[in-house]
Amino acid sequence: MITSTAWKDKKYAVLGLARSGRATVEALLTAGADVLVWDDRAEARAPFSGRCAIGDPLEADLTGYAGVVVSPGVPLNTHPIKPHADSFGAPVIGDVELFAQARAELPPHKIVGITGTNGKSTTTALVHHILQEAGVPTTMGGNIGLPILEQEPLPEGGVYVLELSSYQIDLTYSLDCDVAVLLNITPDHLDRYDGDFAKYAASKSRLLAMQRRGQNSIARFTDARVLGQFAEGTIASILEDVLKNRGVEPSGQADWPSLQGPHNLENAAAAIEVCDILGLAGPQIRAGLESYRGLPHRMERVAEISGVAYVNDSKGTNTAASAPALAAFDNIHWIVGGLAKEPGLGECEAELGHVKAAYTIGKAGPDFAALLQPHVPVEQCETLDRAVAAAAAKAEAGDTVLLSPACASFDQYADFEKRGEHFRALVEGLT
Template sequence: MSAAYGFSGKTVAVFGLGASGLSVARALVAGGAHVLAYDDNRSRVADAHAAGLESSDLTSADWTRIDALVLSPGVPLTHPEPHWSVRLARQHGVEVIGDVELFCRDRQRLAPTAPLVAVTGTNGKSTTTALIAHCLDHAGRDVQMGGNIGVPILDLAPPASNRVHVIECSSYQIDLAPSLAPSIGVHLNLSPDHIDRHGTFEHYASVKERLSAASDVAVIGIDDPKSAEIADRVETTGRKVVRISVHQPVEDGVHAEGSQLMLARGGERVPFFDLTGARALRGAHNAQNAAAAVAVCLELGVDPDKLRTGLASFGGLDHRMAEVVQAGRVLFVNDSKATNADAAERALRSFDRIYWIAGGRPKAGGIDSLRPLFGRIARAYLIGEAASDFAHALEGAVDAVQCDTLEVAVAAAARDAAADPHSEPVVLLSPACSSFDQFPNFEARGHAFAEAARLAADELNGQEGS
């Protein structure tokens, strides 16, 4: 754990007592701060008490005595309206920051040149973060991975000159980290997402841009117009920009030509790594993730041969195009992390014959953008609040079945896929929706799919053996 010493002897309010909030509170206490911890969810306040932390009802606190509010990234800062704790803080001139900001301030104090890689983008953040960390670890580096990917940043070992921190940053975390200035900032892509929390796509994009604009080196995907504009703007400030692409050659950076990653320097291009043998990196979206990892690791001086073996040995992440089980010809793939249409598109492009499980709580735009890929879908199994709208969008193009639960959808998809003569039909959970109508998070949805997939696979294997 990192102790946060920046507020030693001061009083800090911490709102939001999930994993990151408890981590913040512990780090601040370890650094000598007086912490007032609170949450609208009383069970989380009880968890804080059980952890030995002091709680205080911030609605009636004396804010003139509070030096900072550390806000959980899940709590609204600006939209649809600022949380009441944010309003109270601003009324009293109290700064509002997040856990990443605490880490950045301690980095500046302890080891300002300590390597910090921060990864953002609408899609692919977690896989890219994990892939970079895996390749660095494979190369023998002391690497710490966390942030939005799961381990709170303040639960990691503290910054040190010989230690690389690889951090996934959501737009919410960037918004709460005004001094975030990575050694290498990675911006993968942009598509409309989290508009309910940012108001407009333009504001969402501007928050994401802050990370690249403050980085010593910016690795930027240029395959969508907004991101390409960001690369051009950041470059005009004199910062080094390394462009990555899976759709076009680049002058300086990394791009994909089919399955081959190419290094480009001054317009000269040489092959670097063939993704064909890296099963966990199949699909164009993973080519972008791998291109980013190559760019980052080479900037950090990783030996190219060790980098290649690191890419080849990467096993992928749970809930991101994860192969769960195979029953005969039928492959079950868990892509529960695909919480919007752009993410689902990446999975749909990766397979030819798909029994698609989709739905949940819908996001802006629906699935109309996926229409060019409908021909890959043998049948769709629709769940959750979006089922009716998705059925309407698929009407006349894809045979669709509305299912009450994920378990029903998996069982039906497995039966249909097993009867398909295709060489490898795929039962794919790639919902294009958030999970919050039926599950607390995408992880819980993915675990439920994996359990149902294994049961279905056992049944199919039993039928083959009988």
């Protein structure tokens, strides 16, 4: 567990007692803080009965509170907790901000912060893997893995690799990353930013703005232009220039089996630059790229049956995320649809030459069918089980059946993981 003496005898409220909320409460209590906790679910509150105060912060006098810690899932633009806390001068923060406050008491270490609309999880896991394979003490946290405060502090020389969503950055004010990475910015989650892409982009850029002079920033040139500048005094790397500057040939991607497609070449470039900045040698980085086996639901090769590859890219929840998956293969039987985040085919339209046939599912299925029918054969399948069966019946050796829905899952599944797990189970049922 990561704690800080800076929290001792201070008052905090924690709203939401899912895993990160529970970890936050435990860390604060261990540090000697005075904690008020709340969750709408009685069963979530029960473990803290008798250990700390229980009550809704929206009904509490928050005068003198050092922070109101909320889940990143709380929409700050619409939830009443923000104006309520503001009226008492209490900052609304997240567990990553508490981690930033605890850094001074941790053994000497470095932090890599990674954000962007797409590719965050893969790049975070890849950096962590390369460091781990090179023998560097490291852990993942933030929007991936265990809650950061639940983890044990790393020994001296360790590297914390944090995946950070815009929601987490919105709740963070003092995280000074040794290396901050902005992979890309495309419209997403705009309901949290009043439909304003500029607000969303500004949220992402705050990861760079929190850095001190002399730290390292990595971003695409196009996104750096959108944001105006890197943080003043940081050492800036442009993502598009990484491979040539580090002596890596793009053709080397053929040796990275779990990093196929143009999007993964960008993810790999970011990881290469991060690890170079952290002092790893070229052979160590290459060995990590070659041994990396990927994350579930992100270009995950589930099986090969009768020469047909089945790939689970359920994490492709918008068109910008699915387009690179389409670009990575030929002769694709594309399973697409769900709860659309934006109208149209977006960036996927440019990759339709790779698609042999499409199978639509979910609420957006009819819209995708209408858009795709002028370009490729389409079957309106409505559900994933029908789509997998139809694609398997038509696919030939050398083809790829790709689930990359370009949509959220919530019309039919609890989350993209459940959708990907269902796809995996359906494919396993074909054997």
